[in-house]
Amino acid sequence: MSDVRKPPGPGGWTRFVTARPRLSLLLTLLVTALAVLAGGGVADRLGSGGWEDPGARSTWAAQALEREFPASQPNLLLLVDAGPAGVDDPAVAAEAARLAGRLAAEPGVVGVGSYWATKLPALRSEDGRQALITARVQGEEKTASRTLERLAPAFRGSHGPVRVSLGGPVAVQREVTTTIQEDLLRAELIALPVTLVLLVLVFGSAVAALLPLGVGIVAILGTNAVLRGLTEVTEVSVFALNLTTALGLGLAVDYALFIVRRFREELAGGREPADAVAATLRTAGRTVLFSALTVAVALSAMLFFPMYFLRSFAYAGIAVVLIAAAAALILLPAALVLLGRRVDALDLRRLWRRGRSAQRKRSGEAARNAADGSAGDVGRGWARSATLVMRRAPLFAAGTTAALLLLGLPFLGVEFGTVDDRQLPATAPSHLVQQQIRDGFPAGPGAALVVLTEGTAGEQDYAAYRGRLQELPGVLGVEGPVTSGKYAYFTVLAEGEAAGQPAQDLVGRVRTVDAPFETAVAGEAARLVDTRHAIAGQLPEALGLIVVATLLLVFLLTGSVLIPLQAVLLNALSLTAMFGAVVWVFQEGHLSDLLAFTPTGDIETTLPVLMFCIAFGLSMDYGVFLISRIKEEYDRTGDHEGAVRTGLARTGGLITAAAVILAVVMVGIGASRVTNTKMLGLGIALAVLMDAMVVRSLLVPAVMKLTGRATWWAPGPLRRLHERFGLSEGEAEREPGTGEALAPERAERERAEGERPEGERSEGDWPEGDRPEGERPGKVPAGSR
Structure with a gap:
């Protein structure tokens, strides 16, 4: 057995963290302190616009009108x-x-x-x-x-x-910015203590509960510094601050839950703290890094769109995800090395467990149960749930899919619009002014199209062009032209709302009218038409990036062809309830009194794209944690259904806890007085809960039961590609000369035999069928999982 390869030792970074944890903490604190200084005053440098395509013809027209005819667009x-x-x-x-x-x-x-x-x-x-x-x-x-x-x-x-x-628009924009800043501060003041209480309930230990908050604070402060730097070179939306807070706390909780859980497992298996951290980084740490990449890829899709509102969320999202992962892989392991078994100190749950467990001493098994819930009552509950679902897999798969599609049906009636003063509370001063103008004046603010002309022309040319405009269906009247040098503009009064469907249709008709000069249309309806066109033009590329990157990354994690396809389809299916609720609540106005917002009858055009990218990324986050654990169990046992059952038992409680905490943070964001922020927060909270409690708990085990062992199939070339470049949470050893993975029990036996004199065997070392008659089977050595 001398040719069996030894397990790979810890990598360079793992050795550094475990050998110099104080230095790692010191460097992290130093970088965080610099981030505080660099990110100071970031909110004052952020904009409240960014909804339009800067390269659109309507944007050029608006800029030219402001320059040549300032009075035309007050x-x-x-x-x-x-x-x-x-x-x-x-x-x-x-x-x-x-x-x-x-x-x-x-x-x-x-x-x-x-x-x-x-x-x-x-x-x-x-x-x-x-x-x-x-x-x-x-x-x-x-x-x-x-x-x-x-x-x-x-x-x-x-x-x-x-x-x-x-x-007016400038007053509305200023009030939106001020309101968001105030709401964000309030959300942070509420979310931080509530999150801490929930973490204490999940971890038990007050010490362990503080670790995710530390990671989250580092991620938020670091991202603020990144955004502050970006404001020097590009426009950044103030709305991105909400995403920074929500994802910073939410992902910190996700990553810390899985790392601390794995650390507790390793301690329970008999490892010393430094060795437990090294094993944790090689397993759960690797999955955290992998998960962060999948979320970052989903968010990076917003960089395809030209509107700086969407691009700002990509900047903030990518930064906060990567910084949260870095903090979870630097700050958290260093703290765990220093804390060791004291990570379970200040167990506040004893206050209500004392009556039941005063006489029970925590054993290694009890510690493992507390760490991941896999063998206790909660773990058994998830295992029973998985068994029930797989026993009735066709029923659960069809029923859950039908229910999710039904919840998404309202989105088929979505109407897209633009942002206006109705984003603000009904009592906001600028909203009150706009509403009085809307209700009491002959035409609402901005209810007209402005047609800019460029080029020399005579009075007859202008008169003929004005006549053609007047004849268009949906035109109430045409004023102008107002001239200045080679420029002139006409004001076209349209039927209906400023950005309603009649006005949008009129934009297209105006753009087709023959003229002896260059023309461009400005106004809310023109901006909406161009924004929709820009999103539709870039949407295939953005979706293509998400799909291809997800397929590739999940393949590298699992080595399967089918699981990546399942991940994309099930993740998309998990978002149907969110999109249906957005239309039913915010467009149609149901629950508007309860949620305190003014319905406008439409949804801002960029929001569905934003919500899709964020929610899809978070779904992938939970999906990676579940799939990686199922894969580890399958590699260890070769039992497909058992792997699904054990994987769900070991991660179901943690995924649900992480989803609930993230949902609480998003609901805090959703308590904003600005409607779009409210829609974003509450919509993402719903998507996260549906993904964790419905898709991961019901649909994933049902689908994996239906696909059976074919779930793990891949053709030979792809299988060899995965063996060379793939990643997994488990760190399997390889059969000499074949490259096939050894089950951890066999790998442990091989190592034990290589370190003992030939012929000497201990209990549990014998392969199936080779154990001498009468030998009693032993247990799998601790730490082999």
Whole structure:
């Protein structure tokens, strides 16, 4: 047996962590301290826009209009309320003219207009009590926001006979940013202590419960520093901060649960703390790294889209996933080496277990049960559940699939729209202003298309073009042209809402009208049409990346052809309830009173893409942990159904606990007063719970039972590819000359024989059929799993 290869020793990083844990902790703390300094004030540098395609024709038109005709696209509205006197009262008119003059003299403000200067009916309320002063605040989002912050105290409030309120896109954007920052702080203050309580319930030990929080805090602070650096070179959305908090805490819990569980197993098997950490990193640590890669790949798909709103989530998501994994593989192992068996110190569960277990001393088996729940009551419950599901596999597979598809049916009626003031609470000042304009003025804000023309033309050309526009179905009227050099613009009043389906249809018709000059259409409807086109154009590439990368990574983990296909299909199926609920609740308005939001009848165009990428990545996270443990058991025993049963028993409780904790964090995010953030948080929470409690518990064991041992099949070339490059949580040794994996029991016997004199055997060493008659079978040596 001298030619049997020894098990590979710990890698370089494992040796460093186990030999120098204090240095590892010191370096981690130093990097975290630098991240705190680098990430300070990141929220103030983030934008609240990014919903449009920067390369779209409508975006170019909007930028050209702002440059050439600032008054054509006002982003600041002063709602002047004259009360019973009415807006045409001489004193009211004089005060309004004074306010408009003051506003026009402010730096950074151009294109000031008003009802009193133009007498346009669209700027006067139908009851005659309110009218508008319009202006354009120059600069990109953050510059415009700072200008508004300076202007607001001087113009908001009572001025003689009138009272002024501020609205418009720039006011809405600023209020969204401020609200998100406040909500995020509140969510963190709620999520951290609640997460700690849940972790104590899961781990038992207060010491062990603090470890995931440490990993999560490192991930959040590190990602803030990354985002702060990115703001120097690109736009980043303020909404990405919510994802940083949620994934930082959620993935830290996931990774710490599995690493600490495996560490406890190794301790229970008789290893010393340093050896237990080394074994943990070679097994669970490898799976954590693998899982992080799958989540990062899913999130990276958002980089295909040109809208910086989506790209921001990719930046934040990839950073927080990789930093959380790095902290789990650096900070956590170092802490475990130093803590050793004290990781179970301060077991708070004894407070309510004392009556039942005062006389029971914790044995090695009891420690193993506490570590992973695989052999205790909980583990037996998961094993019984898996047995029941596999016994009725066709029924569970068909029933669960049908139920998930049924929950997803409302998404077939999805309507896409744009972000507006209704994202804010009904009591938000800018929302109140916009709602009063929407309800009381002849046309809502932004309810028109603006057609920009470029090129020299005569009056006859402009008149002919205006006539063709006027003849289009759905056009209520055409104003213009307003000219400036080689540019001119027409205002086209459309039927219905600013970004409703009639207005979107009209965009297409306007773009086909013949003209003797170049034309481009701006406005909410045009922006929505171009955004949908940009998403549809990049969606195949984004989905292709997710699918191909998932198939490849899961193949490298399992060596199977069928399991990667199952992973993609089942993960996608787990998201149906989320998408159905998004339409039923947020588009159709069910539960809007309970959840305190204003339904708009549509879903912002980019949100389904965002939610898909995040939820798919998290589903893969749980899927990798379950599949890797099933694979380890199958490699060890060769029993397919037993491997599914044991894998679910050993991980079912942990996956559920991790999902519940992540769902709690996402619900905290979903408590936001901004509707899109609420939708994101509650939708992801639902998807995570459905994946853990339905797909992983029912659908996966049922499908794996139906596919049987064919689950693990791969053609020869792919099998050899996996043997060379594949990964797995278990670290099997190989048969000399064949490369076939040895079961851990046999590998242990081989090592034992290689280290003892020939002919000397101990209990448990004998292969099946070779044991001398009368020998009593022994147990598998500790640590062979």
